[in-house]
Amino acid sequence: MITVTLTVNGQEETHSIEARETLADFLRERCNLTGTHLGCEHGACGACTVTINGLPARSCLTLAVMCEDRAVQTVEGTRGDPEMDLIRKHFHEAHGLQCGYCTPGMLLAARDILRRHKAPGEATIRKELSGHLCRCTGYVGIVEAIRRAGAELSDKS
Amino acid sequence: MKPAPFDYVRPSHLGEATEILVKGQGSAIPISGGQSLMPMLSLRVASAETLVDISRLFELKTVEETSTGISYGAATTHAAIEDGKLPDPSRGLMHKVASGISYRAVRNFGTMGGSLALADPAADWPACLMALGALVTIVGPDGNRTVTVPELIEGPYTTILAPGEVITSIEVPRLPAEARWGYSKFARKSGAFANSLSVAVIGGGNKARVVIAGSSTSSSLLTDTASLLDRTPDATEDDLKTAIRDDLTKVDPNGDDYQHRSHAAIVLRAVQQARLP
Numbered sequence: 001m002i003t004v005t006l007t008v009n010g011q012e013e014t015h016s017i018e019a020r021e022t023l024a025d026f027l028r029e030r031c032n033l034t035g036t037h038l039g040c041e042h043g044a045c046g047a048c049t050v051t052i053n054g055l056p057a058r059s060c061l062t063l064a065v066m067c068e069d070r071a072v073q074t075v076e077g078t079r080g081d082p083e084m085d086l087i088r089k090h091f092h093e094a095h096g097l098q099c100g101y102c103t104p105g106m107l108l109a110a111r112d113i114l115r116r117h118k119a120p121g122e123a124t125i126r127k128e129l130s131g132h133l134c135r136c137t138g139y140v141g142i143v144e145a146i147r148r149a150g151a152e153l154s155d156k157s
Numbered sequence: 158m159k160p161a162p163f164d165y166v167r168p169s170h171l172g173e174a175t176e177i178l179v180k181g182q183g184s185a186i187p188i189s190g191g192q193s194l195m196p197m198l199s200l201r202v203a204s205a206e207t208l209v210d211i212s213r214l215f216e217l218k219t220v221e222e223t224s225t226g227i228s229y230g231a232a233t234t235h236a237a238i239e240d241g242k243l244p245d246p247s248r249g250l251m252h253k254v255a256s257g258i259s260y261r262a263v264r265n266f267g268t269m270g271g272s273l274a275l276a277d278p279a280a281d282w283p284a285c286l287m288a289l290g291a292l293v294t295i296v297g298p299d300g301n302r303t304v305t306v307p308e309l310i311e312g313p314y315t316t317i318l319a320p321g322e323v324i325t326s327i328e329v330p331r332l333p334a335e336a337r338w339g340y341s342k343f344a345r346k347s348g349a350f351a352n353s354l355s356v357a358v359i360g361g362g363n364k365a366r367v368v369i370a371g372s373s374t375s376s377s378l379l380t381d382t383a384s385l386l387d388r389t390p391d392a393t394e395d396d397l398k399t400a401i402r403d404d405l406t407k408v409d410p411n412g413d414d415y416q417h418r419s420h421a422a423i424v425l426r427a428v429q430q431a432r433l434p
């Protein structure tokens with residue numbers, strides 16, 4: 001067992017774990033943060049997306065011990081963040097979710113897309129979202145939500 | 158938790174890493190971005206007694222200008238190349254290739270060194286770096302050696318790396334201003350591994366290089382096609398197709414008809430793109 005400390009949503013989390021424990025399991029089972037979902041556990045679906053030092057990451061493809069001294073943010077940690085509130089509002093209004101399984105990953109991906117692309121169009125959003133699977137919506141609502149959020153953000157700036 | 162148990166060490170410098178890797182004689186393996194190794198450990202198609210975390214080694218992160226090109230530390234991520242914040246000797250080719258690898262979350266952590274060391278036949282970096290004539294520096298118990306990509310990669314998932322050897326940097330020669338490149342990738346889904354992937358670099362006074370990679374075909378140089386382009390830069394499409402077909406029977410003797418047709422179409426596309434004015 002190894003004792004590791006990482007910062008999760010601004011709080012220090014220290015746990016004694018096996019080296020083979022993924023960041024996803026660490027978040028869900030040690031920190032009780034079940035907003036991070038596991039779909040495929042091999043990098044294909046994007047449901048487990050979190051950020052590590054601000055960069056989107058697959059928490060199923062990351063060892064918790066490799067994140068020692070890093071800052072991890074999960075969807076729970078985005079509460080009250082104005083950028084995320086705006087993205088959430090558009091997901092709500094544009095029907096960007098049904099069952100919600102893919103949504104935590106979609107939201108974090110949406111924020112990253114909008115940070116890298118100003119007011120992106122449909123083609124850019126679709127390319128950037130190709131690593132996120134949704135089995136409910138058919139993507140139309142999700143793409144539209146991100147497009148509207150991008151348009152509103154660029155109007156503001 | 159899906160991988161079988163292993164120990165984990167995070168050496169603070171390269172010498173310590175190679176020492177642990179040498180002692181492990183193959184049961185200790187490096188982990189860099191983990192973007193290929195993690196799924197392989199989880200599926201238990203790879204195993205290790207000790208994982209040696211090389212992702213924080215500063216020796217693998219240096220990027221510097223050399224007299225002939227740019228040397229990238231092996232831990233340079235796909236995203237770093239995609240974002241264009243590092244010097245680019247390839248006049249846009251590396252950016253194009255990087256942005257088509259997998260998805261952003263994977264590109265944020267996956268590294269050039271990891272991609273070369275794994276030698277997945279369908280991977281993008283081996284093909285791109287082979288076409289650019291890159292040189293790979295390897296550090297091991299007996300010192301350094303520098304090899305070309307074709308020397309490094311012996312076949313699908315097989316390299317000349319011995320236990321204890323770590324790829325430290327990749328030097329990409331600067332493309333002359335008159336050189337042209339073409340890149341074409343056919344995958345079932347954007348970001349997925351390629352069925353067929355081709356990179357062509359022609360002109361600028363260098364010998365042409367045309368590479369095919371994909372599914373079961375490790376990155377390979379298509380020499381007939383390249384020498385046709387050297388002799389006859391404006392070779393007809395029919396002559397190109399013949400050369401490509403001859404090359405494919407040599408580098409991919411076991412490929413079926415579908416695979417050869419897919420490869421041939423993608424190579425032709427890359428070459429034609431490179432020949433655009």
Ligand SMILES: Cc1cc2nc3c(=O)[nH]c(=O)nc-3n(C[C@H](O)[C@H](O)[C@H](O)COP(=O)(O)OP(=O)(O)OC[C@H]3O[C@@H](n4cnc5c(N)ncnc54)[C@H](O)[C@@H]3O)c2cc1C
Pocket residue numbers: 042043044061186187188189190191192193194195196211231232257258259260263266267268269270271272274275279280281282318322323324325348349350351
């Ligand atoms: C869903 C998904 C889709 C993908 N699609 C593509 C794609 O389309 N094209 C593509 O090219 N790649 C793709 N990849 C793979 C990705 O590019 C990986 O990042 C890359 O292959 C490995 O880099 P890494 O740093 O993550 O290596 P790791 O996973 O850390 O290591 C891979 C192997 O290399 C060894 N290794 C790592 N670094 C070194 C080093 N410096 N010296 C010696 N040995 C080393 C490790 O021991 C291990 O055996 C995909 C991955 C995923 C999860």
Ligand code: FES
Pocket residue numbers: 037038039040041042043044045046047048049058059060061
């Ligand atoms: S659970 Fe991590 S990508 Fe699917």
Ligand code: FES
Pocket residue numbers: 096097098099100101102103133134135136137
């Ligand atoms: S809303 Fe159900 S998977 Fe996307």
